[in-house]
Amino acid sequence: MRRAILVTGLIAALALPAAAQEPAWRETAIKQRIDPASLSGLLSAEALRDLAQKGRALFEARFTILDGAGRPNATQAIVPTASRRPAEQAFQRLAGPDANACVSCHNEPVTGGAGGFVTNVFVSEGFESADFDTLDPQFSNERGTNHLFGAGLVELLAREMTADAVAARARALRQARASGEAARMDLASKGVSFGRITALPDGSVDLAELDGVDADLVVRPFTQKGVMTSLRQFTVNALNHHHGMQPDERWGARWTGTADFDGDGVADEIGTGEVSALVAFQASLPPPRETAPDDPAWRKAATTGRQRFADLGCETCHRPALPLESLAFADPGPVDMAGTLRQGDVATPAVYDLALLDWARTLPRNDKGEILVPLLGDLKRHRIADTRTAALGNETLAQRFVERDVFMTAELWGIADTGPYGHRGDMTTLDEVIRAHGGEASESAEAYRDLPEAERSALIAWLKTLRIEP
Incomplete structure (x- = not known):
């Protein structure tokens, strides 16, 4: 009964009309709220472009205290958490808030891109008790800024891979119940193996052989640790953490009992409509692509380097492309978690059909008609450091139960446009970060180190053709 009242109240709140437009000269970044009731069902190409443009404006906006920037009585934690002590500064580079705009960090080579070392952020274990004002690595991890180009495609891949894994678990459970014996089943999707599960006749599942995915089988494709499920979750977290702009879908009255959880005098700072626009902008960013250099010598070297990349076994994890069945991006998505707007909270999710965007027409397809997303990744976690090669395992604090x-x-x-490299952004060349691979990638890294200089150079030449070109 309580949940029904909460959901009914949320839907009623979503139906409120957008606020009146602010005077152009007022020192606010948000001039007009976006009515979430207008975001339902399949958006037309024009409506999607308009929403993404509004999202871009918010992504580039420099939030002010009149918008609600800052969080004097709240921490950066994912779970709404009140500060244990007054903050000495409204903005600070450690636990934050640490930026005025999304584009303050995501700006290289253009809006939505990565960031240099100067834009590094500090992240705690994430859930609560996130006050810290020290560089001591036992309290936080320092991370570089990832780019967001092609992020909509990445999330769609993760959703389909999650659906495949969940379906495999259901098959294993049915088989175990029917046979009365344990059913051991491989978990794989799009050619990527996530280990095995063993279903038991009593309905329990042994997850000891899982590999690179959480126990709930949700593929979480975002952040260096792979702990963020969706662009929406990432956006909601980042608004609070980096700007002190608190989305009401988590910090509002529904979850906290107050419209001004951070106590800065501004209620309902970011609505579900604004978050949706930010998601639409990020999901609509075109994917990076492989370019053909004008220099003939570079083209020749890149051809050799592409082959060496395969020869070294790098494609085991950096898969050239993953197949995607559908370009229909539902927002909110099917596996968003509590504290983020979910599909059950709205009458009908908005659907952003990325096929309506010009760049989608350039994506290759396989013989099944599936879109081939050339991300050079596998959306899976791997052990990337060991005692001999520890540079990429340089964090002290585990995050969301993912080992260091x-x-x-x-x-x-x-990657050609998103240096420096490494999780902390402290490696200035591609050669450095390749050599730093340990753990599961140690054999490939060692083989790279053993290549003649000309062949290592050729591999770098190919990597330098992987560009962000809006």
């Missing part, structure tokens, strides 16, 4: 030396495979598309 385990990270998501970095998608290589766009």
Whole structure:
């Protein structure tokens, strides 16, 4: 009964009309709220472009205290958490808020891109008790800024892979019940193996052989650790953490009992409509692509380098492309979690059909008609460091139960435009970060180190053709 009242109240809140437009000269970044009731069902190409443009404006907006920037009585934690002590500064580079705009960090080579070392952020274990004002690595991890180009395609791949894994678990359970014996089943999707599960006749599942995915079988494709499920979850978290702009779908009255959880005097700082626009902008960003250099010598070297990349076994994790069945991006998505707007919270989710965008027509397809997403990744976590080669396992604090030396495979598309490299952004060349691979990638890294200089150079020449070109 309580949940029914909450959901009814949320839907009623979503139906409220958008606020009146602010005067152009008022020192606010948000001039007009976006009515979430207008975002339902399949959006036309024109409506999608308009929403994405509004999202871009919000992504580039420099939020002010009149918008609600800052969070004097709240921490960066994912779970709404009140500060244990007053913040000495409204903005600070450690626990944040640490930026005025999304584009303050996501700006290289253009809006939505990556960021240099100067834009590094500090992240705690994430859930609560996130006050810290020290560089001591036992309190936070320092991370570089990832680019967002092709992010809509990445999330769609993760959704389909999650659906495949969940369906495999259901098959195993049916088989175990029918046979009365344990049913051991491989978990694989789009050619990527996530280990095995064993279903038991009593309905329980042994997950000891899972590999690179959480126990709930949800593929979480975002952040270096692979701990964010969706662009919406990432956006909601980042608005609070980096800007002190608190989305009401998590920090509002439904979950916290107040419209001004951070106590800055501004209620309902970011509505579900604004978050949806930010998601639409990020999901609509075109994927990076492989370019053909004008220099003939570079083209020749890149051809050789592409082959060496395969020869070294790099494609085991950096898969050239993953097949995608559908370009229909539902928002909210099917596996968003509590504290983020979910499909059950709205009458009908909005659907952004990425096929309506010009760049979608350039994506290759396989003989089944599936879109081939050339991300050079596998959306899976791997152990990437060991005692001999520890540079990429340099974090002290585990995050969301993911071990310190385990990270998501970095998608290589766009890598030519998104240096520096490594999780902390402290490696200035591609050669450095390749040599730093340990753990599951140690054999490939060692083989790279053993190549003649000309062949290592050729591999770099190919990587430097993977560009972000809006």
